[in-house]
Amino acid sequence: MTADLAFLEPLCLPPRRFAAGAALFRAGTPSAGLHLLLSGRVALHRPLADGALAVVHRAAAVDTFAEAAVFSDAYHCDAVADRAAVVRIVPRAAVHKALQTIPGFAAAFSARLAGQVQDLRARAEILSMRGAAERTAAFLALLARGGEVELGRPVKHVAPEIGLTHEALYRALAELVRRGRIERRGRTGFRLLPGDPDPAAASPGRAG
Amino acid sequence: MTADLAFLEPLCLPPRRFAAGAALFRAGTPSAGLHLLLSGRVALHRPLADGALAVVHRAAAVDTFAEAAVFSDAYHCDAVADRAAVVRIVPRAAVHKALQTIPGFAAAFSARLAGQVQDLRARAEILSMRGAAERTAAFLALLARGGEVELGRPVKHVAPEIGLTHEALYRALAELVRRGRIERRGRTGFRLLPGDPDPAAASPGRAG
């Protein structure tokens, strides 16, 4: 996951800093290339017809994002810094050249994209589930590492990502606690309880 | 989009035929590699907790699918032939080798994956929309080529892909016709009408 980032180091443009809330780029703008997030957090989203925002992706340091922009002339969504962020750009031409010249880069880059495809499929699967509690449980199961989940941000913020209002999400979490499916760990932490008395539960995993 | 397919020709295993309804592979099975669909149609889906199926991807000849399986030891979803299909497999090792040795293949393969990422993001965006009519209109806009959409399959079948029941989809289409947003073109064809008297419309495009 970090091996390919080392490949990119020499190809990068100088680091750029963005304050929290600042836009890195906007949809429709000519695409510069692959983005390397060195610190902070960035959200990619698209404005919906009703004025709401569809969160398309979230990147946390250290990670890359806007991979798709490498093959596109313009960005297709907005990128905004959730927190103050430091970003380096790998120009499109450099990525294309690296794909053909740096051994192992193509495989690493493709693997990264394939991972995104699987994540997005898992997310689409969650979004097509009926029932707020099921969607919520599936989402937590997706993020869980060893039965533990730490959101690292207000519960409220994840509601739009699973197609719920924050009220519905609060209620769904309360219901899951009541049903003995999860335990709360502080404000943004959860523990998944394996004992499922009701069979109406499933972990979506990564689809691919 | 077909250039990379030519690269793959010599690497393929012999063609295999599948009858309509037959399973090409199942989730959990060890992954063989990239699949090349020469004719017919294949659906990738995952079973949901309630017994329903989440359609994860659809491939129509000529196309590749299961790209992600190249980087994974096991399949993460089921593949079933919608119609009788002819498929050739490119073994995982061959794909990895091609990524490093065949000039242009890495870029083509990555571009294909990047396109899937954009499609999936657009789909996630649609699924997070409120309102059956909006979702339906956005879906049609996504498929439209020059204002025309030809589903090529029963309307009923697309309902699960946008998180609706077929009844809700029929009603949504009827409402869109009533509102003058679309025209029907035969049984599975539609024409998008640009004149939007109400501003509650948007075309999602491809997010990325």
Next chain:
DNA sequence: CAGGTCATATGATCCGGATCATAGAAGCCG
């Protein structure tokens, strides 16, 4: 052609989540 199956509608009812409202708790800042 007759009979069966599936797609296309549309009506009636019910329910889950959106929406609106309220309120306490937690963090933040002058």
Next chain:
DNA sequence: CGGCTTCTATGATCCGGATCATATGACCTG
């Protein structure tokens, strides 16, 4: 500390889509 904003939480109401039911049309098949 006191005042402000944001998050968390829950109650009340409403509405859109799920669900159930029904009917016609299209298509396939013997």
